[in-house]
Amino acid sequence: MGAGENKLYYGDNLDVLRRHIRDESVDPIYLDPLFQSGQDYNASFRAPDGSRAPAQVRAFKDTWTWGHEAASNYDDVIEIGGDLASAMAAMRSFLGECDLLAYLAMMARRLRELHRVLKPSGSLYLHCDPRASHYLKTLLDATFGPYCFRNEHMAASALADEVWAVSEDA
Numbered sequence: 232m233g234a235g236e237n238k239l240y241y242g243d244n245l246d247v248l249r250r251h252i253r254d255e256s257v258d259p260i261y262l263d264p265l266f267q268s269g270q271d272y273n274a275s276f277r278a279p280d281g282s283r284a285p286a287q288v289r290a291f292k293d294t295w296t297w298g299h300e301a302a303s304n305y306d307d308v309i310e311i312g313g314d315l316a317s318a319m320a321a322m323r324s325f326l327g328e329c330d331l332l333a334y335l336a337m338m339a340r341r342l343r344e345l346h347r348v349l350k351p352s353g354s355l356y357l358h359c360d361p362r363a364s365h366y367l368k369t370l371l372d373a374t375f376g377p378y379c380f381r382n383e384h385m386a387a388s389a390l391a392d393e394v395w396a397v398s399e400d401a
């Protein structure tokens with residue numbers, strides 16, 4: 232890829248990171264990952280006149296269960312060792328093998344890859360919400376070091392089905 236060219240990858244971000252992105256090659260990283268909302272999301276289609284059509288497809292799932300895939304994600308993090316493995320083991324000891332731990336194991340593998348590809352001078356912005364933000368911050372501290380944390384931005388928004396919701400960009 233020549234200087235100034237952009238490239239869009241489609242696929243599982245763990246696979247893309249491992250296969251295509253060099254160590255310490257990325258300046259800014261922004262991620263708006265799954266939030267562990269416990270919901271699946273559909274995409275709606277619009278009719279040619281712009282009105283909402285009844286057709287929908289499943290856009291993405293944000294429901295998690297502890298099972299073979301989650302255990303494999305967890306084992307992968309533990310095998311590499313270091314602070315990230317210690318943080319995951321600590322979370323397992325008090326959360327147990329649950330949906331939340333499955334989500335965190337998925338995120339931990341990806342945060343480790345993001346650490347590998349981020350330049351020492353780069354910045355990472357993680358968009359999440361209060362359901363898992365405190366655990367994610369701990370995983371970030373374990374991955375990047377606690378003194379790399381810079382700031383947390385909070386935004387309030389009213390959602391149709393909730394009186395109050397807070398989302399965080401940290």
Ligand SMILES: C[S@@+](CC[C@H](N)C(=O)[O-])C[C@H]1O[C@@H](n2cnc3c(N)ncnc32)[C@H](O)[C@@H]1O
Nearest residue numbers: 241242243244245262263264265266290291292
């Ligand atoms: C919270 S949504 C972000 C939506 C996006 N920022 C937007 O405004 O449209 C999370 C997105 O991550 C995608 N996603 C989930 N797991 C992924 C994975 N392993 N690799 C790549 N993308 C994934 C989902 O398909 C979904 O589009």
